[in-house]
Amino acid sequence: MQVGNVIYNAPEDFPDIVPVFPLTGALLLPGGQLPLNIFEPRYLAMIDEAIGGNRLIGMVQPTLTEPAGENAGPSLCDLGCIGRLTSFSETGDGRYVISLAGICRIRLLDEVTQPDAPYRSFRILPFLSDLGVNSEEPEVDRDALMRVFRAYLDSHRLEADWESIERAGNLALVNSLCMMTPFGAAEKQALLEASSLKARSATLVAMLEMLLARGPNNTSNTLQ
Incomplete structure (x- = not known):
């Protein structure tokens, strides 16, 4: 599957660890486009890091049934979608307006502490079957x-x-x-x-x- 300027078709095309953006009600699907308005400092930092790196971000919803812990981030759904940052603009008032292009679904395996990173990162398992989703159109x-x-x-x-x-x-x-x-x-x-x-x-x-x-x-x- 080609997303932006990059082709993703094998496990080695994906990093082991990706930053995760937890957002209730956000739906990113393989082949889809998700516009986002970024304003929280920790996610502004995440976008800065992604722009300077592989431009990959995991979109995941917080768990739908479990309450958030007092001293940790909210529990997250096991299944999300990894997207590539394909559009980026600054608003002049401290916000970023971005667009993520969906690549494939991912399963979150375990959380990884990244020194000095204010956002959360996880080891992931990509659903490689999603990379051939175009072949399913006739069905x-x-x-x-x-x-x-x-x-x-x-x-x-x-x-x-x-x-x-x-x-x-x-x-x-x-x-x-x-x-x-x-x-x-x-x-x-x-x-x-x-x-x-x-x-x-x-x-x-x-x-x-x-x-x-x-x-x-x-x-x-x-x-x-």
Whole structure:
């Protein structure tokens, strides 16, 4: 898989240890693009380090059920996604606006203390099967996905750029809809953990159908 100017296709293309950005509700998927507004000093330092290094950052959600410890950082979900920093700009008021391009999912193995680093780092296991995700495009039930997405938009009186949607491949379509639809943290983690593009699409269809069954007047973005 090519991301930016780099091709990732083997274990040696990934470092053993990556900095991790824990963010509730953030969903980065292989082949997807995630814009981020960075303002906390520890994550500004993380971006500075990434820019001067391999530009790789792990996006992971805090654990959905366990409370954060008093003297340590929050517990994190085991599964996240590693992304490459492909866009970067300074705002003039101390913030960075960046874009991460998803490469593959990762499993966090153990936390590693990095001297003088204010952010957290982990040893990772990359899901190399995600690097060939483009080959899974024909397996997606695009008709089912488009049908339920149209129904969702209609029920909320929303518009879409249908010309761009029709041009998009299944990988871009599934990832974009997963990232733009207003799900809660648990649902986004379930989409991330789907074992294939086909499974992710089917999970998305089921979630949208559940939202439709609840009616447009229900403003909650979680399905539980």
